[in-house]
Amino acid sequence: MAELRVPTLQHLARNWRMNSQMIAKALVRLAENPPLFNYNPLYGAVRDLLILGVPYEQVEAGIRKIKREKVRNNLLSILPLVRDHFSGLHPDFFQVVERRYYPVGRGLMVPFEPPMIYGIGGQLYFPWFSFWRSNPLADERLSLFVTLVEEVLLQDPDLETAKFEILDFSAADSKSPRELRIIDARDVPRLSEERKTKMLDIFAEGYLKAVEDLAGRRSPSSKDQPDNRPDPDQPSFPF
Template sequence: MADLRVPSVQHLARNWNQQPTAIARALVQLARNPPHFNYNPLYAAVQDMLVLGVPYDEVEKGIRRIKRENVRQNLLSVLPLIRNHFSDVSPDFYQTVGKRYYPVGRGLMVPFEPPLIYGVGGQLYFPWFSFWRTNPLAKERLALFVTLVDEILMQDPDLETARFEILDFSCPGPKQERTLRVVDARDIIRLDDRRKVEMLECFAEGYFQAVAELRGAPASPRPEERPDSRSPDPDQPGLFD
């Protein structure tokens, strides 16, 4: 059986859909065709430049040692944007944050692991890095993500005053280069509790439908779902695209 990992809070939001069957399809596809790279070298690059003061040229050389060309070029398309954003930042402190879990429903606990926090002049900053090239979080999916993160931060006295920013490194249009768009989470309207619960219940239903399908068991759709709801959704992004 293909392995279905529990998605993170960010991936939950990005793969949310009005129909649980569409969520299930996306998760099954991911389990059967998992990604073969990650952006961890960029998090290490942030720490090297921001904390250790490693020159940019040295950090770039490290990325260029990555053998797979498509992965190497993808990371190099982001690295200068990271350098420019943090070039004038001199943190008083920098630290990583331990993993937390958010209860979605039906026993499903979704992990949340902030990459880092840092402080400048008494202000705590919590940057969230969104490295998707296309289809970044937007509209209700973005509101869901920010709402959940807000709740998690408010449960931690050390993080509740942090300035939450989303660093969006996506391309503004087809065949265009990546840019950096900094989104202040304070500008995002939060979901009310009723809508949040509805969306989480929908995701949990889709997740367990995916688990059942991968185990070879039938997964029954909700009665209110129409038969044609199983048709592909062109706006539904992959988990790590």
């Protein structure tokens, strides 16, 4: 039987729909067609470039060792943008932030794990990486994500002054190359408490419907399963 994992905050926002039934369908589809890779090598590349001072050519060579061509090319399309953004920065410190959980409702605790924070000249920076090629967070979904993240950050006095930026590495269309768009979270409208609560209630209801739907299905035998692997650029949970 397909397994539905609890989404991260970013994936909660990405998979939010106008009603719970649409959310359930999206989550079931995702559970039945999980992604076959994640972007973890790029987080390692950021640390190598930003903190350890590893030459770019060496970092690139490491990515080129990935065997699957589609995965390798996807990562290599992002790596130069990562290099250009962090080029010339010399952090005074760098650290990983421990995982936190946001209570969505109905017993659903959604994980939130910032990839890193770093400080330069007394200013704390919190970059959030969005590696989706298409359909990045926008409009109300983006507001939902930023609103929730801000609540989590404000719970920690060590992080409440951090400069929160979203690094969006998407492309304008399927034929265009990726570009880096930097979104200052201060420019993103926040949701009202009423609207946020309503959106979270809808998501929690959709998630529980998806769990029930998957529990009621029988897993087909391997010979009956279609050989259609999911596109890694589609909404996914990067575990």
